[in-house]
Amino acid sequence: MxxxxxxxxxxxxxxxxxxxxxxxxxxxxxxxxxxxxxxxxxxxxxxxxxxxxxxxxxxxxxxxxAAGPSADAHLGTYAPPDLTAALPWKPSNAVGQAGEETTLVRQSPATAEMALWGISEGADVVERTRIRSVDGVPVQHKLTVLPYPIAAKTPDGYEGVPPMLAPVGAQPIKPPKGVRVADWLGWDVALTECAITAEPMPLAVCEALRMQEGSPGFRIVNITKNSVGETVYVTVTTTPLHHRVTLDIVG
CATH class of the missing domain: 1.10.10.10 (Winged helix-like DNA-binding domain superfamily/Winged helix DNA-binding domain)
Structure with a gap:
């Protein structure tokens, strides 16, 4: 052998x-x-x-x-503008208890990397980090970056902290069933560009996923833009190579 x-x-x-x-x-x-x-x-x-x-x-x-049972880094089911058939991320074959926790919400200046995503370097952005787990084992790190004016928007008639500015530990604020967050918050969303690479995971991600520094992983960068080509938000999802990355697009 x-x-x-x-x-x-x-x-x-x-x-x-x-x-x-x-x-x-x-x-x-x-x-x-x-x-x-x-x-x-x-x-x-x-x-x-x-x-x-x-x-x-x-x-x-x-x-x-350093890894749990194989999980499916399912990015979701996309059927714009009707999300009635949408499914969230999930473990493979629905095996295991899925969990999700927001671990970071902060306002900061955009970095040079964010400029590559269409967000001007130094502009005020809001970063939100979520850790997804299966049976308590972290399997996915998701970073969402939004220009502050986008993050500060609220639904019509809504009073309180803007949903995208809700702090760590706050009860999640979600749109009505079948309604996209973008539509609920009045974002002008026209298209999303997606890039998937396999590369060493950043130190912060390795620490969040409890893996050894330099461990390889899938990095999925989604850049969502409006009808005039401006970046509305960016998500960076990272998961170890041990997992799959799947995506359903309907319609």
Whole structure:
């Protein structure tokens, strides 16, 4: 048996929940004995698993599982302008309890990266971060960036804190069923550009997902613009390579 076969077997076990998140895996020597291979081959398998972000190895702690069961980074079902058939993100095959928590809401000046998204560098923006989990294990990091004038809008007849400025811990404020947030808040939404890349996840994302620094992941950047080409908002969704990224577009 070679290192690739060992990686495939352990990866399958993690995806199926056989190896629980945070569980300690066998030592290199124990792994070599289990698969009847050399310690060099066993060490190579652990190196690949670590590079995939599935495990992490620390001095004195050995190798532990750094990912939960395989989940579906489902971005949603899009059927504008009628969202009656819309579905939120979900675990694969509806297995596991999905959770979502807002962990950051702040006003800040736009960065140079945001300028690439069509938001002028230095302009006031609102950043909102949500962490999505399956059975308590974080599986997805989602950052939403909005120009402040967009974030400060409220629905007609609404009184109180603008929904997009609601602080961490506040009860989510959602539009009526079947109504897009953009329509509810009076945004002029015309199109969304989507880019998906596989690259090392930023340190803040790795920390939020409890993964080793530099772990690879999928990065999905959605830039939503209005009818005159101005950026209304941007979402950056990051999930480990262990997961799938799916998207349904209806109509």
């Amino acid at each position: 070679n290192a690739s076969a060992i990686v495939a077997d352990i990866r399958s076990g993690i995806a199926a929940g056989q190896y629980q998140y945070g569980a300690r895996l066998p030592s290199v020597r124990e792994l070599a004995d289990k698969y009847e291979v050399s310690q060099q081959t066993a060490a190579a398998a652990y190196a690949v698993l670590s590079a995939l972000g599935l495990t992490r190895t620390e001095r004195g702690s050995g190798t532990t599982v």
